[in-house]
Amino acid sequence: MAEEIIRLVNIAKEFHGVQVLDHINLQIFRNEFVTLLGPSGCGKTTTLRIIGGFESPSSGDLLFEGERINEVPSFKRRVNTVFQNYALFPHLNVFENIAFGLRISKLNNKQIARKVTEALELVNLRGYEKRGIHSLSGGQQQRVAIARAVVNEPEVLLLDEPLAALDLKLRKEMQIELKNIQKRLGITFIFVTHDQEEALTMSDTIVVMKDGRIQQIGQPIDIYNEPKNMFVADFIGASTILPGRFIQDFHVFFADRAFDCVDKGFAPQEEVDVVIRPEDVKLVAPEDGMLQGVVTSVVFKGVHYEMLVESGDIVWKVHSTLMEPVGSNVGMVILPNDIHVMKKVAS
Amino acid sequence: MKRNWMAYPYFFWMLLFTIVPLLMVLYFSFTASVNGDGRFSFANFQRVLDPLYLNVIWRSVRLAFISTVICLVLGYPVAMLLAQSQASRQFTLIVLFVIPMWMNFLARTYAWMTLLERNGLINTFLGWFGLGPYNLLHTEFAVVLGMIYNFLPFMVLPIYTVLNKMDPALTEASYDLGATPIRTFFRVTLPLSLPGVLSGISMVFMPAVTTFVIPQLLGGGQFTMIGNLIEQQFLRSNDWGFGSALSIILMLLILLSMRIMSHYDRDRGEGGGFF
Ligand SMILES: Nc1ncnc2c1ncn2[C@@H]1O[C@H](COP(=O)(O)OP(=O)(O)OP(=O)(O)O)[C@@H](O)[C@H]1O
Ligand SMILES: [Mg+2]
Numbered sequence: 295m296a297e298e299i300i301r302l303v304n305i306a307k308e309f310h311g312v313q314v315l316d317h318i319n320l321q322i323f324r325n326e327f328v329t330l331l332g333p334s335g336c337g338k339t340t341t342l343r344i345i346g347g348f349e350s351p352s353s354g355d356l357l358f359e360g361e362r363i364n365e366v367p368s369f370k371r372r373v374n375t376v377f378q379n380y381a382l383f384p385h386l387n388v389f390e391n392i393a394f395g396l397r398i399s400k401l402n403n404k405q406i407a408r409k410v411t412e413a414l415e416l417v418n419l420r421g422y423e424k425r426g427i428h429s430l431s432g433g434q435q436q437r438v439a440i441a442r443a444v445v446n447e448p449e450v451l452l453l454d455e456p457l458a459a460l461d462l463k464l465r466k467e468m469q470i471e472l473k474n475i476q477k478r479l480g481i482t483f484i485f486v487t488h489d490q491e492e493a494l495t496m497s498d499t500i501v502v503m504k505d506g507r508i509q510q511i512g513q514p515i516d517i518y519n520e521p522k523n524m525f526v527a528d529f530i531g532a533s534t535i536l537p538g539r540f541i542q543d544f545h546v547f548f549a550d551r552a553f554d555c556v557d558k559g560f561a562p563q564e565e566v567d568v569v570i571r572p573e574d575v576k577l578v579a580p581e582d583g584m585l586q587g588v589v590t591s592v593v594f595k596g597v598h599y600e601m602l603v604e605s606g607d608i609v610w611k612v613h614s615t616l617m618e619p620v621g622s623n624v625g626m627v628i629l630p631n632d633i634h635v636m637k638k639v640a641s
Numbered sequence: 642m643k644r645n646w647m648a649y650p651y652f653f654w655m656l657l658f659t660i661v662p663l664l665m666v667l668y669f670s671f672t673a674s675v676n677g678d679g680r681f682s683f684a685n686f687q688r689v690l691d692p693l694y695l696n697v698i699w700r701s702v703r704l705a706f707i708s709t710v711i712c713l714v715l716g717y718p719v720a721m722l723l724a725q726s727q728a729s730r731q732f733t734l735i736v737l738f739v740i741p742m743w744m745n746f747l748a749r750t751y752a753w754m755t756l757l758e759r760n761g762l763i764n765t766f767l768g769w770f771g772l773g774p775y776n777l778l779h780t781e782f783a784v785v786l787g788m789i790y791n792f793l794p795f796m797v798l799p800i801y802t803v804l805n806k807m808d809p810a811l812t813e814a815s816y817d818l819g820a821t822p823i824r825t826f827f828r829v830t831l832p833l834s835l836p837g838v839l840s841g842i843s844m845v846f847m848p849a850v851t852t853f854v855i856p857q858l859l860g861g862g863q864f865t866m867i868g869n870l871i872e873q874q875f876l877r878s879n880d881w882g883f884g885s886a887l888s889i890i891l892m893l894l895i896l897l898s899m900r901i902m903s904h905y906d907r908d909r910g911e912g913g914g915f916f
Binding site: 346347348367368369373374375377379381382383384385394395398399442443446 | 808810811813814815816817818819820821822824825828829832833
């Protein structure tokens with residue numbers, strides 16, 4: 295997966311003097327599944343619109359296979375989009391919506407019928423060919439939008455929160471289906487979501503964004519285990535984040551005591567943030583714990599229990615398959631490997 | 642089901658000013674006066690078949706049709722420009738466009754008379770280039786021009802309204818799927834604006850086919866249209882029967898043209914048109 299297909303070089307975008315994208319640099323490889331992840335308003339859609347050609351960057355270059363395409367109009371780009379609000383054609387039925395791109399590329403009717411049928415099968419909508427767009431539910435419309443883009447087998451597919459309107463079950467199914475499509479057709483996916491779980495399970499690469507800046511680019515596992523700053527850690531999972539002080543390499547002070555850790559390279563006495571994932575806090579008998587506390591709440595989350603443990607003035611989030619009742623005294627153990635020390639960011 | 646008593650005033654209004662006059666027109670049109678008393682008769686309608694009058698009806702339809710087509714060809718691009726201009730500028734542009742409509746209809750038409758005269762502004766201007774003078778006033782050209790000038794806003798506004806409401810994401814989706822701007826226009830923009838086009842056509846065709854002031858002033862009375870004929874029957878010849886028959890023919894003509902148009906609008910799911 296070494297061949298670059300799209301590159302954003304110092305892309306910036308302003309709307310009426312407001313900086314919406316702040317010098318984005320991003321390299322995307324052929325057949326890669328890249329996810330833009332970030333809170334609402336961070337510039338995900340704007341980034342996609344620049345790649346799709348619906349918005350031109352205020353500065354910076356957009357490269358497609360190494361060539362600058364800033365000025366290439368959208369109808370000439372080898373890119374298709376699943377729009378955030380679907381943008382289906384209300385005057386055409388489901389079949390004609392999906393066939394729109396195929397008709398433009400002058401396929402004959404037989405080929406069109408075959409491809410549209412395949413695409414409908416893909417999104418589980420066989421038999422809906424003649425239906426009008428307005429007679430479909432939000433989720434069905436979303437799936438038609440996916441079919442309309444996928445059917446053209448573009449080199450790059452831009453998907454702007456394409457699963458947002460689906461219920462959990464259908465959403466999971468479509469996640470698997472989309473991933474299959476991507477692998478089978480060898481399409482590069484640039485996928486937008488603000489659901490971190492979706493990003494973690496589907497992507498080859500995750501790009502975490504905030505306020506028009508890229509916070510971190512990496513594989514899901516790296517983003518999850520080694521978040522670069524507190525924002526990423528907070529956004530990617532429900533971790534406990536604590537203020538701390540670096541003592542020296544492999545030693546850090548937080549929660550009123552010193553811990554061994556695996557981090558180095560910070561200055562002695564430097565103020566840092568410490569991230570602990572809820573599943574990395576082990577509950578033990580009070581006398582065996584590094585920290586002691588009282589369980590204040592228990593919620594069953596399907597596979598595990600999520601418990602809040604109060605210790606001093608810190609509330610720890612703990613995930614465990616074993617339940618400790620509310621009010622019980624517990625001890626907590628955190629291994630050096632599970633302590634993530636991060637540079638403090640002004641937020 | 643409970644009857645809504647709030648609707649009664651409207652019902653009486655309709656009865657008084659729509660149903661009753663309509664019945665009166667029907668009555669007069671089927672009545673011929675024989676020795677002072679009315680009798681049921683088709684005579685009024687038979688008179689309409691006279692080539693003289695058929696010619697007038699044909700001219701009305703033809704001139705109204707030409708004006709409507711030209712209004713559409715001129716008005717659609719204007720509506721598009723309006724809808725695409727910046728929201729802050731749109732209001733000003735529309736007001737500028739509509740201001741002439743606030744002026745009295747007669748005043749506007751008289752203004753055109755002075756412009757088109759043999760020694761009017763246009764001929765003077767053409768004279769500077771050694772052209773003319775031409776007979777512009779009292780021609781079919783002048784009549785059509787007057788209709789276009791007066792009715793163009795009725796074409797532009799409904800089309801503008803539809804285009805303005807259209808989701809810009811739809812044209813983007815079309816570009817995204819590889820359609821050039823021209824294809825996008827014919828495959829997305831135009832079909833989606835059809836309800837506006839259809840109501841524009843009716844709003845221009847109806848006043849155009851019934852007008853009597855424009856052919857009188859700009860046509861100099863030489864190009865009698867059905868509206869003039871009706872006016873003559875009621876105000877000069879005092880032949881209410883024949884006037885009513887003509888009115889009914891005119892109504893049928895309009896209904897027929899609406900019917901033809903709603904036929905074109907039929908297989909579309911979206912309403913928003915006139916019918
Ligand atoms: N056409 C525009 N004019 C002015 N501001 C805009 C425009 N488009 C986007 N913005 C602003 O740019 C910022 C980023 O918008 P964008 O749509 O890219 O966010 P997003 O990450 O896709 O959010 P969401 O998850 O809510 O879809 C927002 O603050 C938005 O208000
Ligand atoms: Mg968005």
